[in-house]
Amino acid sequence: MSEINHVGQGLVWSTLCGLGVRFDPTTRLLRxxxxxxxxxxxxxxxxxxLIDSGNEDVVTRASLLxxxxxxxxxxxxxxxxxxxxxxxHFALLGLAPDIIETIHRTGYxxxxxQDRPPILPTRRxxxxxxxRHAMLAMAMSGCALLIALAALLLHLTS
Numbered sequence: 001m002s003e004i005n006h007v008g009q010g011l012v013w014s015t016l017c018g019l020g021v022r023f024d025p026t027t028r029l030l031r032x033x034x035x036x037x038x039x040x041x042x043x044x045x046x047x048x049x050l051i052d053s054g055n056e057d058v059v060t061r062a063s064l065l066x067x068x069x070x071x072x073x074x075x076x077x078x079x080x081x082x083x084x085x086x087x088x089h090f091a092l093l094g095l096a097p098d099i100i101e102t103i104h105r106t107g108y109x110x111x112x113x114q115d116r117p118p119i120l121p122t123r124r125x126x127x128x129x130x131x132r133h134a135m136l137a138m139a140m141s142g143c144a145l146l147i148a149l150a151a152l153l154l155h156l157t158s
Contacts (some may be wrong), residue, residue, distance in 0.1 A: 021095065023047060032093040039089060042068055046082050050100065050110050060107040083108060 022031040028044040030037045039047065045068045053059050064079050087097035101111035 021093075023051065030089055030093065032095060035093050037089040037093060040085070043082055043086055043089070046079075047086055050108060053109065056109070058103050058107045058109045062107075064107065 020032070023029070023044075024031075025044055025048050028039040028041065030039055030047070046064060049059050049064065049067060061076055061079050065074070065076070068082075069078065083100055083102070087100055090099055091097045099110060101109050103109060
């Protein structure tokens with residue numbers, strides 16, 4: 001179950017298994033594991049509504065339009081785009097983007113499962129595989145050179 005504590009001006013959103021995601025609505029900073037993401041104003045407003053509703057209640061698309069976009073003439077596609085951006089922020093922090101669950105034709109809610117922490121499996125850095133391949137190629141070249149030298153010495157001594 002998620003737990004919300006008021007700390008100073010910000011909120012601390014503590015997730016399952018002792019994992020903590022911190023969101024400060026005044027600075028719009030979303031933090032996790034030493035990383036932080038600065039949210040756009042409407043992204044922060046949507047996240048605040050999701051946090052305030054907890055992981056049991058659904059935040060309807062209508063309430064998002066009314067609360068975040070007020071009386072502006074926008075399509076519901078803007079909500080989909082904003083949720084997509086929030087999911088991307090979570091993924092860039094190393095959290096599973098399905099923390100925000102879509103309730104078909106209704107809205108969204110925060111989702112946590114007791115047996116699955118909301119974190120992504122760790123991935124290698126983008127260039128890490130290239131470095132490993134280059135090092136392996138150098139080692140193989142070195143071995144080939146040693147074999148060639150050994151064959152040359154064997155040939156010269158015979």
